[in-house]
Amino acid sequence: MADLSTHFAGIESPNPFWVASGPPSNTAYQCHRAFEAGWGGVVWKTIGDPIVNVSSRYSAHNVNGQRMVGFNNIELISDRSPETNLREIKECADRWPEHAVIASLMTDTRENWHDLVKRSADAGAKGIELNFGCPHGMCERGMGSAVGQNPDVAETLVSWVMEAAEIPVIVKLTPNITDVTAAARAARRGGADAISLINTINSITQVDLDRLVPEPYVGGQSAHGGYCGPAVKPIALNMVQSCAADEDVRLPISGIGGIGTWRDAAEFLALGASSLQVCTAIMHYGFRIVEEMKEGLSDYLDSKGMATVGELVGKAAPTVNSWENLDLHYKRIAAIDYDKCIGCNLCYIACEDGAHQAIDLVAPGDRGNGPGRIEGKPIPEIVEEECVGCNLCSLVCPVDDCITMVDVETGKEELTWKQYGELLEQGKIDPIPAHP
Amino acid sequence: MSLEPQLDPLTAAANMAEMEPPYTQQQARVEASRCLNCFDAPCITACPTGIDIPGFIKKIEHAKDEAAGRTILEANILGASCARVCPTDVLCEGACVLNARDEKPIEIGRLQRHATDFLYDRGIRPFSAPTEKSGKRVALVGSGPASLGCAAELALLGHEAVVFEKSEQPGGLNTYGIAYYKMPPAISLQEVDLIRSLGVEFRCGVEVGNDPTLAQLREEFDAVFLGVGLGQTRALGIPGEELEGVVDALSFIQSFHAGPLHETPVGRQVVVLGCGNTAIDAVTQAKRLGAESATIVYRRTPREMSAYYFEYELAMGDGCDFAFEATPVEILGDGKGGIRALRCRRTRPAEGGGVETVPDSDFELPCDMVIEALGQEKQQEWLASVLPGLELDRAGRVIIDPASGQTTLAGVYCGGDAVNGGKEVVNAVADGRKAARGMHSAFTGEQVSGPVQASRHGVAGEPSGSGYWEPVRVPERARAKAGL
Numbered sequence: 001m002a003d004l005s006t007h008f009a010g011i012e013s014p015n016p017f018w019v020a021s022g023p024p025s026n027t028a029y030q031c032h033r034a035f036e037a038g039w040g041g042v043v044w045k046t047i048g049d050p051i052v053n054v055s056s057r058y059s060a061h062n063v064n065g066q067r068m069v070g071f072n073n074i075e076l077i078s079d080r081s082p083e084t085n086l087r088e089i090k091e092c093a094d095r096w097p098e099h100a101v102i103a104s105l106m107t108d109t110r111e112n113w114h115d116l117v118k119r120s121a122d123a124g125a126k127g128i129e130l131n132f133g134c135p136h137g138m139c140e141r142g143m144g145s146a147v148g149q150n151p152d153v154a155e156t157l158v159s160w161v162m163e164a165a166e167i168p169v170i171v172k173l174t175p176n177i178t179d180v181t182a183a184a185r186a187a188r189r190g191g192a193d194a195i196s197l198i199n200t201i202n203s204i205t206q207v208d209l210d211r212l213v214p215e216p217y218v219g220g221q222s223a224h225g226g227y228c229g230p231a232v233k234p235i236a237l238n239m240v241q242s243c244a245a246d247e248d249v250r251l252p253i254s255g256i257g258g259i260g261t262w263r264d265a266a267e268f269l270a271l272g273a274s275s276l277q278v279c280t281a282i283m284h285y286g287f288r289i290v291e292e293m294k295e296g297l298s299d300y301l302d303s304k305g306m307a308t309v310g311e312l313v314g315k316a317a318p319t320v321n322s323w324e325n326l327d328l329h330y331k332r333i334a335a336i337d338y339d340k341c342i343g344c345n346l347c348y349i350a351c352e353d354g355a356h357q358a359i360d361l362v363a364p365g366d367r368g369n370g371p372g373r374i375e376g377k378p379i380p381e382i383v384e385e386e387c388v389g390c391n392l393c394s395l396v397c398p399v400d401d402c403i404t405m406v407d408v409e410t411g412k413e414e415l416t417w418k419q420y421g422e423l424l425e426q427g428k429i430d431p432i433p434a435h436p
Numbered sequence: 437m438s439l440e441p442q443l444d445p446l447t448a449a450a451n452m453a454e455m456e457p458p459y460t461q462q463q464a465r466v467e468a469s470r471c472l473n474c475f476d477a478p479c480i481t482a483c484p485t486g487i488d489i490p491g492f493i494k495k496i497e498h499a500k501d502e503a504a505g506r507t508i509l510e511a512n513i514l515g516a517s518c519a520r521v522c523p524t525d526v527l528c529e530g531a532c533v534l535n536a537r538d539e540k541p542i543e544i545g546r547l548q549r550h551a552t553d554f555l556y557d558r559g560i561r562p563f564s565a566p567t568e569k570s571g572k573r574v575a576l577v578g579s580g581p582a583s584l585g586c587a588a589e590l591a592l593l594g595h596e597a598v599v600f601e602k603s604e605q606p607g608g609l610n611t612y613g614i615a616y617y618k619m620p621p622a623i624s625l626q627e628v629d630l631i632r633s634l635g636v637e638f639r640c641g642v643e644v645g646n647d648p649t650l651a652q653l654r655e656e657f658d659a660v661f662l663g664v665g666l667g668q669t670r671a672l673g674i675p676g677e678e679l680e681g682v683v684d685a686l687s688f689i690q691s692f693h694a695g696p697l698h699e700t701p702v703g704r705q706v707v708v709l710g711c712g713n714t715a716i717d718a719v720t721q722a723k724r725l726g727a728e729s730a731t732i733v734y735r736r737t738p739r740e741m742s743a744y745y746f747e748y749e750l751a752m753g754d755g756c757d758f759a760f761e762a763t764p765v766e767i768l769g770d771g772k773g774g775i776r777a778l779r780c781r782r783t784r785p786a787e788g789g790g791v792e793t794v795p796d797s798d799f800e801l802p803c804d805m806v807i808e809a810l811g812q813e814k815q816q817e818w819l820a821s822v823l824p825g826l827e828l829d830r831a832g833r834v835i836i837d838p839a840s841g842q843t844t845l846a847g848v849y850c851g852g853d854a855v856n857g858g859k860e861v862v863n864a865v866a867d868g869r870k871a872a873r874g875m876h877s878a879f880t881g882e883q884v885s886g887p888v889q890a891s892r893h894g895v896a897g898e899p900s901g902s903g904y905w906e907p908v909r910v911p912e913r914a915r916a917k918a919g920l
């Protein structure tokens with residue numbers, strides 16, 4: 001059993017799985033339930049001057065019958081008073097001393113930041129998260145992503161917070177920015193102890209085509225909402241890795257965005273996160289999901305011979321290179337396992353219409369008929385000379401391990417785009433002919 | 437003693453109600469979303485009418501039920517019947533690629549029913565015939581699925597179609613032969629109405645032969661289509677067949693398709709002779725109409741049955757009995773004109789593949805009704821008398837040109853059971869449509885093909901579902917070879 005205990009910028013927790021700031025971390029009642037279910041930490045629903053919410057608030061992007069592949073909301077920060085929230089934080093921190101109760105804060109003036117930071121520490125919070133990310137409502141009041149999108153403002157606010165903070169401070173970043181590392185560097189310059197990302201992405205998930213108003217519907221109108229859930233994971237991974245790889249950031253990262261399974265968690269860790277936060281998956285299935293995530297992560301670490309979570313952190317980050325350093329001479333092509341092929345021809349039509357016309361439908365010949373193909377009906381065949389190794393067919397094939405991408409020995413030495421450009425300039429190499 | 441109806445109206449109706457409930461909207465959408473949307477999909481190839489199956493399924497998934505229904509009826513005007521009566525296990529669903537992923541195939545039949553019901557429930561007529569007519573007139577003999585497929589296509593191509601049917605009700609076996617719990621006659625009749633709405637004329641109660649003669653029809657019309665199906669049920673030729681209570685399966689089934697279910701006379705102990713799909717239909721329906729016992733007597737073993745396995749399972753589930761390796765010898769009377777029992781003799785496999793009877797093995801099966809389901813006869817003699825020169829093959833099937841559906845007589849086309857010796861509704865519809873296209877090119881010199889199916893767009897070679905070749909899935913063939 002690998003050791004899941006987590007030490008994140010001075011915040012201790014029994015495991016890296018934290019409830020992200022949002023509806024699941026709204027009350028002491030939920031916080032107790034989360035810890036009972038096995039979560040390692042709870043980032044409280046953002047505290048600030050109480051706001052008023054609208055009805056309705058959420059909408060979803062459903063794909064192929066799968067609900068909530070993406071999810072969005074137009075909710076604001078906590079609608080409860082700071083007094084109530086801080087009282088409940090204290091109650092939870094007292095009852096769960098081994099766990100991480102973290103106060104998420106959002107306010108405006110220096111005095112107000114100092115005040116909230118101190119009161120959070122007094123309530124027993126183990127850390128503070130600054131919400132510089134909320135993309136709706138609050139930013140119109142100069143808070144949330146209005147701060148996160150402006151590195152100078154963010155830096156100033158962080159420095160105000162650091163003046164008063166005696167517990168670790170995490171800056172939560174918005175993805176609604178061209179270069180997230182600029183915001184991460186600002187957090188570092190301001191003196192933050194860690195960053196967390198991503199908050200939600202500006203979005204409209206769907207339009208009600210009868211009323212011709214997007215969802216969520218609020219009395220004949222709608223608003224841009226914050227997007228999250230499984231669909232945002234690739235964006236979050238990209239941003240986490242970018243920050244992890246940036247020499248000028250060098251802060252612990254709490255990874256957020258579309259995490260719902262142990263695999264998601266392991267991928268965030270491998271790209272440089274050292275704690276993990278979850279919101280939508282809990283809103284979909286409840287706190288119980290942490291069980292599978294802890295078990296799966298622990299088994300995975302065991303299978304890799306890793307004793308602690310820390311050993312996985314950042315393992316895959318260095319393999320993300322800039323494009324110009326990739327080997328132009330590496331080659332792989334698709335190979336079909338005819339014993340598995342069920343004859344759907346999706347690979348054929350994908351390559352034919354969407355890639356490089358490198359699959360033919362041919363008479364089955366001595367490749368037999370596979371498990372389910374109609375006798376005599378043409379079967380797909382890779383035209384190896386045409387295949388550029390794009391992966392498309394292997395991605396559309398509905399059978400596990402049926403189309404694999406196999407390395408081809410080209411006998412050529414490594415040549416990157418960068419090297420190629422240099423060699424070309426020096427006249428030491430002939431131009432690679434353009435694809436016909 | 438004459439046979440009596442056994443059930444009250446409510447029980448009879450409940451027992452014979454359509455077995456498969458329709459989908460709810462959500463069930464249909466969930467099932468539709470399982471479909472992989474294969475390209476040049478095997479399910480299409482396996483459908484004799486070549487319905488664009490992934491095409492219509494994806495329309496259901498995206499809440500376009502009406503468009504889905506239209507896609508189906510474009511390829512197969514009897515799409516609503518076929519959704520219920522097709523042996524999908526051996527056609528589209530049997531070919532679905534999900535079988536090979538060891539998953540349940542897509543329930544294509546039920547989805548098809550969902551989409552076609554959508555049209556019929558709302559009285560939507562998805563097509564109208566062109567207002568400009570060609571002036572060509574075609575007489576169709578018989579109003580079964582073959583003629584209906586032909587007449588609809590003719591009407592859509594602008595030709596006039598007149599259907600002659602000897603029965604009072606149109607639709608052929610599709611109206612009065614299909615097991616009630618698969619489909620009540622009303623479904624078939626609403627399809628006839630749809631075809632009528634395209635301008636096709638139906639003359640029911642008119643038997644072609646003497647008045648009018650085929651020669652007259654050939655004279656009066658530009659072409660003739662023979663959709664006459666097969667003939668009478670074959671007789672067994674054993675003593676006692678004249679007793680009251682001996683009926684042929686088709687007459688028995690037809691009786692309750694024409695009259696109220698609860699007025700159908702049924703024996704208490706029913707014996708059915710034969711083991712094809714018709715025999716299964718007879719035995720299950722006798723049981724469902726109140727017989728205390730219903731038993732199939734068959735010379736061979738379950739392995740040799742010509743009935744589909746799923747039909748056999750259905751009969752077993754209904755509590756029907758099977759007396760395998762037995763052959764009827766004599767129907768024994770009760771002395772009052774009715775039946776007392778069936779005398780049978782044991783059989784066993786003979787050398788060389790046949791069966792032989794076992795000496796001294798006679799036994800009696802008590803019964804008061806015997807239903808003979810030994811298959812329908814071919815109509816060689818009748819055809820020879822009404823259409824001299826029409827060529828048949830050795831099995832008595834009408835020979836046609838596989839591309840145009842034309843017989844060896846110019847201007848005379850044929851399709852359905854009369855050509856294939858007795859297959860399914862869907863084969864007959866496909867044949868009929870093919871013949872209509874054959875006539876159209878004879879009339880106009882134009883070739884017509886079906887609509888280009890999005891899910892096959894760009895496939896070279898023969899369109900699938902043309903009926904030129906019959907796909908057999910490999911596992912089925914392997915199973916057949918292994919004698920299972």
Ligand SMILES: Cc1cc2nc3c(=O)[nH]c(=O)nc-3n(C[C@H](O)[C@H](O)[C@H](O)COP(=O)(O)OP(=O)(O)OC[C@H]3O[C@@H](n4cnc5c(N)ncnc54)[C@H](O)[C@@H]3O)c2cc1C
Nearest residue numbers: 521578580581582602608609644665852853859860861864
């Ligand atoms: C009991 C039974 C159950 C079946 N169950 C199924 C099933 O579940 N699923 C399935 O797909 N298939 C089933 N079939 C098969 C299917 O019904 C036939 O394959 C199909 O109906 C053949 O269509 P057809 O148009 O060739 O002939 P038919 O349906 O037989 O139609 C022929 C029509 O021609 C008329 N006719 C004949 N001679 C003349 C004449 N001289 N003048 C005027 N009219 C004439 C007849 O009255 C009849 O209406 C079943 C068949 C039987 C017998």
Ligand SMILES: Cc1cc2nc3c(=O)[nH]c(=O)nc-3n(C[C@H](O)[C@H](O)[C@H](O)COP(=O)(O)O)c2cc1C
Nearest residue numbers: 020021022046073131199228229257258278279280
């Ligand atoms: C309804 C809702 C409310 C949220 N409220 C807050 C909030 O008050 N403060 C905050 O920092 N993030 C908030 N978030 C963002 C989440 O903490 C998280 O960053 C984001 O949803 C991505 O993670 P996920 O894909 O696991 O949901 C909210 C998210 C949702 C769905």
Ligand code: SF4
Nearest residue numbers: 351387388390391393
């Ligand atoms: S890898 Fe790309 S190019 Fe090669 S066969 Fe597959 S889809 Fe075509």
Ligand code: SF4
Nearest residue numbers: 341342344345347397
């Ligand atoms: S996508 Fe996969 S299963 Fe489908 S035809 Fe291609 S190789 Fe076979």
Ligand code: SF4
Nearest residue numbers: 471472474479532533
């Ligand atoms: S074979 Fe099955 S999965 Fe493929 S298109 Fe047909 S119904 Fe859909």
